Amino acid sequence: MSSSFRSSAPRPYQSYVYAYPHKTAYRPFPEGGRPALSERWAGERKDALSLYLHIPFCEVRCGFCNLFTRIGAPDELTTRYLDALDRQGTAVRDALGDDEPVRFAAAAFGGGTPTFLTAGELDRLCDIAEKRMGADLRAVPLSVETSPATATADRLTVLVERGATRLSIGVQSFVDEEARAAVRPQRRADVESALARIRDARTPVLNIDLIYGIAGQTERTWRLSLDAALAWQPEELYLYPLYVRPLTGLGRAGETADRAWDAQRLRLYREGRDHLLSHGYEQVSMRMFRRSDAPPQGPDDYACQTDGMIGLGCGARSYTSTLHYSFDYAVDMREIRGIIDTYTATEDFSRAEVGREVDEDEARRRHLLQSLLRAEGMEVAGYRERFGRHPVEDFPSELDHFGSLGWLDESAGPDRLRLSADGLAYSDALGPELFSPAVRADMAAYELK
Template sequence: MSAVHPKGIYVHVPFCRHACRYCDFHFSTLLKQIPEVVAAMRREAELRIPHETPARTLYWGGGTPSVLPDAEFRALNAVLRQRIVLEPDAECTLEVNPEDVTPDRVALWRSEGFNRLSIGVQSFRDDRLDWMGRPHRGKDAVDAVRRAQDAGFEDLSIDLIYGLPGSGLGEWQDQVGRAFELETPHLSAYALTVEPRTALAHDVAKGRTEAPRDERAAEDFMWFRAEMHRQAWDAYEVSNYAKPGWRAVHNSSYWQGDPYVGLGPGAHSFDGHRQRRANVRNNSVYQRALAVASGEDWFELEDLNDQEWFHEQVLTQLRRAEGLPRAVAQRRDLDRAWAKWVRQGLMVADDQGWRLNGEGWLWADAIASDAFGLEP
C-alpha cells in the first residue's frame, strides 16, 4: 500500500459476547483471546501508522469495542494516540452495546478521548431482541443513552433494525418514536437481511423462522424517510439520518472515497486511489502472524481496475443524498443508461449528477446495475 496519509483510522475489535442471529461481520465469542489479539493490534498500529500521522477521525467498530476490558482498551488506545495527530474537535467514535454502558465505562471512554458513541439498540422490544439473539433488554438501551448523555456525550447515534418478520408498520413507528424520545442527533436504520452462513439463514432454510419480506421492509423504509424529512432531519445516506450539522464524519468520508487505514482482523483499508487492503478474517491467524511480523500472509492487497472502481463509486455514491457526481461517469453515457428511471421520477439528473428520488431509493441496486458494463 502506498504511503499512509489517511483521513480516518478504523479499528476493528473482533469480539462479541454473543452471536446475533443475523450478523455476518467478523467477530469471535472466544473472549479469552482478547489479550493476545489486542497485543497484535497494537503491533499492527506500530507497523502501519508512522508517528505524527494526521487524521480527521478515529472510529472503533466491530464486533463490539465495548467488550474490551479496561486494561486492553487503554493499552490499544495509548498506542493509537501516540502515533496519530487528530485535528482539533476530531470525531472519535466508539461502537458500544447497551449492556456495556455502565457509569464507570462511559467515564473511561470519555477520559480516553472519545466524543461520539454509536449504540447498538436494534429494537426497544424484548421479544424482538430475544428473536435477534441480543442479550440486552429494551430498558438497557434507554438507560445506556441516558448514561452517555449524563456523562457529557452529546454526539450519540442509535442503530435500529426494521422489516422484522411478523412486524407491522405500527411497530416500526412506535420504535422510531421511542428513539426520538431519547433525543440523539443521529439515527442509523437498517433493513433486516438474511446473509449467507448466518444462524438466521440456517433457520430460514430449515423453516424454523419466517424470512423477512421485501414489501414489509419497503413500507417501513418509505414511512421512515418521509418522517425524517417531516422532522427536518438530514437524510444523508440510505441508512443514515442526522439532525442538521450532525452527520457522521468518519462514515461520510468512506462514501466520498477518502483514504483510511483499518486495523485489526477483518479490517479493510483504502489508499484513496485504487488500492484496497483486507486483513485476514481470522483472529488466530492474525495474532500468530503479527506475533512474528511474518511477511504478508495476514492481509491481501487488491488493485481496482477502472471498471471495478467505477462500479464501487456507483454503488456507494448513489446511496448518498448528493448522489453520483458527473465527474465519476468519465465519459460513460449514464444519461442514456438511466433515462427510464429519470422518466419515471425515480431519479433526478442535473448538472451536478444523478440522485435517487422517491421510491427510487428502493431500487438502488437495480439502478446501479443498469450502469454496470458501460465503458468510458
C-alpha cells in the same frame, strides 16, 4: 465499461453496499507476491487519512449478523489481540513513512463491539491509535460502536476522556419480542439504562441503530421503536432493513426473502423515513438520518471507503488508490476463531495478505456508487475532474436504466446526479447494478465459510 443487467425491475433488497468491492471479491495474494505496504503507500496522499480499529468480539451474536466477530474472548485473548494490533500499528506506521506529513482526519472503533473491551483495554486501544499511528483522537471526529450490555459508565468515561465525539448503539428494536425474534436477547429496560448512561457521558453525537422487517413487526410496533428512539433526541438514527444471510443464525433457521417480505420492508422503510423527516431529521442516505441541528462528524456513509483508509485488526479493510486489502473473511464461528488466532500469532504485518487490485474502471464505479447512494448525490464536475469524462460516457446503460425506473431526480439539473425518493428507497438494488462483471463473478465464486 457498462455491464449487463440481471433484471429490468430489481427487487429492493439485494445487498447492503457498505464497501466496494465487497470482501467476497478479495482473494489471497500469492506467498511470493504479497504487496509490500511501504511500496503501495509510497506516493499516496496521507494528509487526510481515515483510521479504523476493529475489535472482533461480542457478548452475543445476533441472528442477522454476518460481521466478522466471535462470542467471548477466553484465555487472555483480548490481551493477545491488542498485542497484535499494537504490532500491526507499528508496522503500518513504518510503511507510511515520513517523507511527507501523515495526518488522520477521522477515526473510528468498530467491530464486533469495541466496548466488549474493559475500560483499561479501551485506554490501551486509544494508545495504539495515538502512540503507534500518530492520530490525535481529541482533535478529530472519533466514532465508537457500543451495545446496551457493554455501554457501562467506566468504559464511556474512558472513551469520552480520550476524545470520542460519537457513540453508536445497536438497539435494533425497543420491543422485547422483536429483539428475541432477531436473536438479540435484550430487555427494553436495559436499553433505556444504557442510553441514559450515554447521554450522561455527554458525547456530542448519539446514534441509534434500528432494524425493520423483523418477524412479527407491524407498522404500530415499528412506530413504537421509532418514538422510543426519538425520545432520546439522538443526533443520528440509522434505519436498517433486516437481511437473512447464509451461515447466520436466521439463515440456519431456514428463513428466506420473498416478495411479501420485500413489500413489508419497503413499507416500513417509508414509514420510518417520513416519520423522521417530520421530526426534524434530514436524510443523508437510505439508512442514515441526521437531526438538522446536529454537529458535523466528518465522513458519512460510504465515505469510509474513499482512498486513504487505514484499517487495523483482522476484520478491518485498508484502501490505497489502487489496492484494497484486509485479512481472510468468514461468517462461520469456527472459521472466525481460526482467523483471529492466526492474526494474534502474526509477527510480520508489513505486507498485504488478502485483497484486490483496483483499476481505473473499478475506481470509476466506486466513485459513482459511493456518491450516488448519498441523498445529496454527486457533482458531475468532481467526477470529471478526477476521471476526465462525464459519468454518462462511462455508464450510459446503467444511468439510462436508473432513469427509466424513476430512480434519478430529474430536477437535479445537468451538473448533479441525484437519486429520487424511490431511488434512495431502492439503494440496495441500485448499488449492485454498478458492480463490474469481474467483481460480480468473483463474489459468486466465493466459497462461504
